[in-house]
Amino acid sequence: MQRRDFFKKIGTIVAVSAITPAISFANEKQKSPNTMNFTTAMDTITGGKPVKTSKLIKLKVPEIAENGAVVPVTVNVDSPMTEKDYVKAIHILSGKNFNARSVDIYLTPANGKAMFSTRIKLGGTQEVTALVELSNGTFIKASQSVKVTIGGCG
Amino acid sequence: MDISRRDFMHIAAIFGLGAATNGIANNKTPASLSLKDIYEFKAKGNFTLLHMCDIHAHIKPLYWREPSTLISAPNLVGTPGFLCGEAFAKHYGLEPSSLDAYFDTYMDFDTLAKKFGKMGGIAHMKTYLDHVRKERGAENVLFLDSGDTWQGTGVALKTKGEAIVKAQNYLGVDVMVGHWEFTYGKEQVMNLIDKLDAKFISQNVIGNDPFADEYEELIFDPYTIEKRGGAKIGIIGQSFPFTSTANPKEFTEGWSFGIRPETLQKYVDELRKKHKVDCVVVLSHDGFSVDQEVARMVHGIDFILSGHTHDPSPAPIVIDGTVIVIAGSHGKYVGRLDINAKNGKVIDYEYKLVPIASNMIPADPKGVKLVKELYAPFASELNEVLGKTKNTLYKRDTFFSTFDQLINDAIMDEMKCDLSFTPGYRWGTTVLGGDVITMDNVYEMCGITYPNVYTFELKGEQIANLLEDIADNVFNANPLYQQGGDMSRLGGVTYSIAVANKPGKRISKLMIGGKPIDLKKTYIVSSWGGNLQNAGKNIQKKKIRPVYDVVRDYIKRKKVVDVSNKGNVTLVDYECGCPVKGSRSC
Numbered sequence: 001m002q003r004r005d006f007f008k009k010i011g012t013i014v015a016v017s018a019i020t021p022a023i024s025f026a027n028e029k030q031k032s033p034n035t036m037n038f039t040t041a042m043d044t045i046t047g048g049k050p051v052k053t054s055k056l057i058k059l060k061v062p063e064i065a066e067n068g069a070v071v072p073v074t075v076n077v078d079s080p081m082t083e084k085d086y087v088k089a090i091h092i093l094s095g096k097n098f099n100a101r102s103v104d105i106y107l108t109p110a111n112g113k114a115m116f117s118t119r120i121k122l123g124g125t126q127e128v129t130a131l132v133e134l135s136n137g138t139f140i141k142a143s144q145s146v147k148v149t150i151g152g153c154g
Numbered sequence: 155m156d157i158s159r160r161d162f163m164h165i166a167a168i169f170g171l172g173a174a175t176n177g178i179a180n181n182k183t184p185a186s187l188s189l190k191d192i193y194e195f196k197a198k199g200n201f202t203l204l205h206m207c208d209i210h211a212h213i214k215p216l217y218w219r220e221p222s223t224l225i226s227a228p229n230l231v232g233t234p235g236f237l238c239g240e241a242f243a244k245h246y247g248l249e250p251s252s253l254d255a256y257f258d259t260y261m262d263f264d265t266l267a268k269k270f271g272k273m274g275g276i277a278h279m280k281t282y283l284d285h286v287r288k289e290r291g292a293e294n295v296l297f298l299d300s301g302d303t304w305q306g307t308g309v310a311l312k313t314k315g316e317a318i319v320k321a322q323n324y325l326g327v328d329v330m331v332g333h334w335e336f337t338y339g340k341e342q343v344m345n346l347i348d349k350l351d352a353k354f355i356s357q358n359v360i361g362n363d364p365f366a367d368e369y370e371e372l373i374f375d376p377y378t379i380e381k382r383g384g385a386k387i388g389i390i391g392q393s394f395p396f397t398s399t400a401n402p403k404e405f406t407e408g409w410s411f412g413i414r415p416e417t418l419q420k421y422v423d424e425l426r427k428k429h430k431v432d433c434v435v436v437l438s439h440d441g442f443s444v445d446q447e448v449a450r451m452v453h454g455i456d457f458i459l460s461g462h463t464h465d466p467s468p469a470p471i472v473i474d475g476t477v478i479v480i481a482g483s484h485g486k487y488v489g490r491l492d493i494n495a496k497n498g499k500v501i502d503y504e505y506k507l508v509p510i511a512s513n514m515i516p517a518d519p520k521g522v523k524l525v526k527e528l529y530a531p532f533a534s535e536l537n538e539v540l541g542k543t544k545n546t547l548y549k550r551d552t553f554f555s556t557f558d559q560l561i562n563d564a565i566m567d568e569m570k571c572d573l574s575f576t577p578g579y580r581w582g583t584t585v586l587g588g589d590v591i592t593m594d595n596v597y598e599m600c601g602i603t604y605p606n607v608y609t610f611e612l613k614g615e616q617i618a619n620l621l622e623d624i625a626d627n628v629f630n631a632n633p634l635y636q637q638g639g640d641m642s643r644l645g646g647v648t649y650s651i652a653v654a655n656k657p658g659k660r661i662s663k664l665m666i667g668g669k670p671i672d673l674k675k676t677y678i679v680s681s682w683g684g685n686l687q688n689a690g691k692n693i694q695k696k697k698i699r700p701v702y703d704v705v706r707d708y709i710k711r712k713k714v715v716d717v718s719n720k721g722n723v724t725l726v727d728y729e730c731g732c733p734v735k736g737s738r739s740c
Contacts, residue, residue, distance in 0.1 A: 062412055063634045066398040125623075125657075147635055149399060149623055 038100040038129075041093055045101075045131060046139050054140035059130045061146050068148035070119040073103075075130040077114035081107075087114035089133040095143075096126035122148045187253055189514050193285060198504040199494025200383030202290045203435065204283060204297045207461030208483040210306025210334070210581040213321045213525050215272035215512040216598070217584040218484045220466070221550035221640075222260040223731030227631035228654045231728075232735030234471050235442040235463060239732035240740055246468045257486060257509040258466045264546055267586055271513035274485030276321050277521025278512045282488055283325060290492075294383040299327045299352065300461025300481075301393065301439040305334035306581050308536045308597030309528055314338050317528040319350050324524055327352040329378055333394030333439045333462065337603045339405050353378050355391030355437070357421050363408035373409055376421050385432040385495045388425035390418065392438040392448075394462060396637040402604055402685060413440065413634070415451040422454045426498070433495040435459060442467070442480045443633035449476035456500045457491065464550075464580045468507050479505055483581065486510060536594040540709040543591055544716040549582030549599065551731070552628070553641050553651070553723035557582060557599055560717050561701065562645025564708030565680045569609045569697055573617070573647045573666050575681035578628070578640035591709055596702050600682070605700035607682040610690030614673040618664060620686070621649070626657040641723075642684075650724040663724070 036044070042051070060074040079087045092103035102120045114132075122128070129143040224238035225231060237245050239259050248255045256266035257273065287295050303322060304315035315338050322330070330352050335343055347354045357376035361368035377390040395413045398406055418436070425431045434456050438445055441462040449458060450473060458478045466482035481489035488508050494501040529536065547557040558576045565574040583598035585591055612620075627638035650663040664671045679690060682701045687693055709715060725731075729739040 063632075064396055064399060064637050066410060066412070067403070125626075145635070147626075147637075149627060149637070 034099045036099045036101050038093060038095045041100040042131065045089075045091055045104075045133070049137075049139055051131065051139040051141050053142060054132075055142075057130050057132055057140060057142035059128070059142040059144055061128050061144050063145070064147045064149065065122060068122045068124070071122050071128075071146060071148075072117070072119050073128060073130075074117040075115070075132075077132055079114045079134075081109050081112055081114060083109050084135070086135045087132055088135050090114065090116050091131040091133075092118070092120060093129040093131060094120060094122055094126055095129065097121070097123050122146060124148050187514070192508060192511060192514060193282075195490060195492070195506055196504060197289065198492040198502065200385050200496065201294045201296070201387070201493055202286060202382075203387075203457070203459065203489075203491040203493065204286060204295060205300065205459045205479065205481050205489035205491065206279070206297075206303075206485065206487070207300035207439075207459075207481050208302040208464050208581065209274070209485040210302055210483065211304060211310035211315075211318045211601075212274055212307060212485045212598075213276045213309070213318065213528065215275035215278065216484060217267055217586060218273055218486055219260050219263045219546070219548040219550070219584045220258060221552070221731075223551040223553060223725075225552045225629075225653055225725065225728055225731065225733070227629055228738070229631050230443065230633070231733050232737065233443075234467055235446070235465055237465075237732070241732040241734045244734065248468075253509060253511060254468065257482075257511075258468065260548075263584075264586060270511060273512060274487075274510045275512050275517070275521075275525075276325055276485070277517035277519075277525060278510050278515045279485060279488060280325055280518040280521045281515050282508060282510060284518070286490060287326075291383075296328050296380055296382055296387065296389075297326050298389065298435075298437050298459055299330035300437060300459055301330060301332045302334050302461060302483075302581070303330065304332075304346065305337060305603075306484075306598065306601060308594055308601055309532060311597060311601040311603070312532050313528075314342050315346050316349065319346050320524065320528065323349075323351045324521065328380065329353045329355060329389055329391070329437055331356055331391040331393045331437050331439050331461075333397055334401070336393075336397050336406050336409075337401050339603075340407075340409065355389065356393040357390050357417055358395060358412055358414040359393055360410050360414075361408060362410035366408055368408075376417070377425060379425070379429055379431060385493075386429065387433045387435060387495075388429060388431035389435045389437050390421050390425070392418070392436055392440055394439040395444070400637055405603075413444070413448065415448065418448070419452045419454075422452060426454055430498060432498055433457070433493060433500050438462075441633070441636075442478070443636070445478050445480075446471070446473050447633050449473040449478060456495075457493075457503075459489070459491075466507060470505050477503065477505075479507075481507060484583075536592065536597070538593045539590045540593060540596070540706055541591050541712055542714045543585055543589060544587060544714060545719065546587045547583075547585040547591070547595075547715075547717065549584065550580065551640065552578075553725070554643060554721040555582075556717045556719055557585070558643035559645070559722075560709075560715055561599065561705055562643060563715075563717070564705045565607055565682075565701070566645045567708055568699075568704050569607065569680040570678075571609055571646070571680040572677040573679055574645035575679065575684065575686060576643040576645070577683035578638060578642050579683070580639045591715070593702075593706060596705050596709070600701045600705065602683060605682065605702060606698050607680055607701050607704055608687035608690070608693055609678060609680045609697045610687050610693040611676050612679045612686075612690050614666075614671045614675045614677060616689060617666075617677060617679070618661070618671060618673060620689070621661050621664070622658045625651065625653075625660045629653045629660065630657070644722065648722045648724075650726050652726040654727050662726075 056078045058076040065071045090105045226236045356374040359373045436458045445460040455476045460480040464483035481487045492504045
């Protein structure tokens with residue numbers, strides 16, 4: 001049994017009352033054909049282009065998740081969002097999830113602001129990455145580690 | 155009269171000398187100490203903040219031995235928050251065998267306990283509080299409580315916290331925040347707040363149930379503004395950020411916690427710009443090391459009155475202009491902070507961590523009466539003598555403690571399991587070698603609202619992974635990723651640990667029942683105080699029983715318990731339990 005499957009299971013049981021779909025999560029390994037590891041996901045999105053870590057991206061995730069099944073993520077990119085210079089896409093990747101590609105959001109200058117907020121499911125402690133495609137075709141990213149734990153003590 | 159070392163510390167703080175570690179000698183012998191030495195304080199400024207934290211419902215005096223092992227990541231060890239024993243004494247310049255050394259360290263504890271007696275208790279604490287109120291004028295004094303107040307003793311558990319609210323009202327608490335308070339459940343928390351004279355504030359508790367009225371709304375007032383000594387004091391509340399992972403979620407379903415530095419900054423700015431306060435205080439249950447990070451992240455806080463990690467800190471620490479104090483645990487201390495603030499600015503301050511030595515500070519008769527009344531309905535159960543202990547039973551230390559070992563022994567004896575887990579909470583009690591163990595003592599160690607011991611199956615591999623995960627909660631180099639107390643205590647297990655190693659690579663030589671762990675094997679595990687049972691299979695329902703009953707029955711069977719202080723964990727990368735800064739040794 002994988003370490004993260006173990007945590008998945010714990011996360012599942014803890015989350016039962018909050019999120020019902022999570023109940024079947026532990027069995028996902030057998031059912032899901034959508035396997036994609038982090039490197040493959042990055043390469044698929046960028047086409048192998050280099051990706052620089054950038055301070056233009058403000059990635060807000062908790063250091064310690066209160067509930068691995070619903071981890072709040074907010075990505076804010078400092079961009080003028082004009083025809084000449086805008087954010088084309090925001091991708092949220094979870095480093096060790098069974099399928100690392102959690103969210104793809106496509107934007108146009110009409111969005112006005114390059115900001116997106118959601119909740120993602122994390123199967124265990126891992127890095128969350130916001131990968132951003134700019135209108136000039138280049139890619140930037142920001143990452144932060146999120147701890148998904150069975151819990152400590154007081 | 156000689157100047158005591160602690161007096162020197164607070165004088166030193168004024169001159170910005172900081173925590174000098176050598177110099178002035180203190181020749182005062184314990185016998186020549188008097189009440190005057192405890193009360194001694196150079197009053198300053200226009201108002202006083204009195205502070206307590208983590209009294210864990212100890213309304214009676216107790217013995218409380220500080221840790222003899224307090225290990226963390228190498229970058230943190232030996233810094234305030236991760237100091238103990240010899241390293242602590244050296245850092246703060248304590249004289250061996252002094253009252254301060256007795257209160258602040260484990261050294262020579264049993265001998266000094268006989269000399270100085272018990273610590274804390276609301277009746278003694280009240281005498282000190284009233285002394286300061288009289289000296290300063292009650293209208294110039296605020297009494298702030300950093301939380302972990304309602305839980306930790308039998309009388310608290312049996313009254314669902316209500317006895318302790320009565321104690322707080324008697325002491326005159328003005329403002330509080332929470333952590334273990336929440337383990338009585340949301341409804342009871344609100345009930346008790348109704349009965350509480352103090353204000354309960356928190357900027358970091360937010361509704362997260364999309365179907366509730368309070369979705370994304372504050373559950374409590376984020377701050378309060380109090381006027382004392384002509385100054386406007388803004389106090390922002392910070393409850394324990396990891397309540398929903400450290401304790402069962404069901405107690406706070408629909409409430410989200412977290413550090414929330416962005417909104418904290420917003421409230422600091424609001425207090426300064428909109429309300430033009432003279433002083434910004436954060437009343438916090440973040441923990442001493444996390445609050446040092448908070449001071450780096452959030453600007454404009456004058457004082458953080460911290461709690462959670464139970465550190466006695468004789469001198470404040472200053473980070474980026476924010477002064478951080480913390481006042482130990484179990485009612486052992488009251489922090490006195492005199493502040494001179496006007497025209498929107500703190501000019502200077504003076505601080506002293508005051509030991510509530512119950513043999514020296516007389517008890518207030520009203521407090522003695524109140525304690526007696528609160529205990530009366532439960533006296534016959536709580537005062538029952540269960541047995542005797544040969545050696546001192548204590549709670550703290552990073553990996554092992556004798557009282558936790560006793561709990562594990564009791565669980566293993568009854569549940570017939572291969573190994574047992576007891577949580578590394580920081581609260582509990584100390585019973586001196588040769589003394590009797592009462593039922594009250596057992597509740598002091600395990601009086602929680604989710605007391606069941608569960609017995610179930612875990613695979614060897616799960617146990618190994620789990621230990622690594624717990625170790626990372628305790629030893630992560632970044633305080634923001636630490637959420638545990640001390641390391642979980644294991645019965646039937648020995649292991650070696652290299653604290654400085656990478657996450658997942660710290661533990662080696664893991665043995666269960668004297669044999670190397672078999673990763674494929676299924677083990678019978680008993681645990682309490684966490685949610686480990688959710689990971690296990692085949693829970694043995696018939697065996698489920700509250701831990702305090704299991705421990706009570708075991709002590710009664712044994713009559714005299716004999717737990718050695720040997721420990722079951724080998725520390726690979728430090729030479730001693732209380733290393734000094736920048737070192738792996740003492």
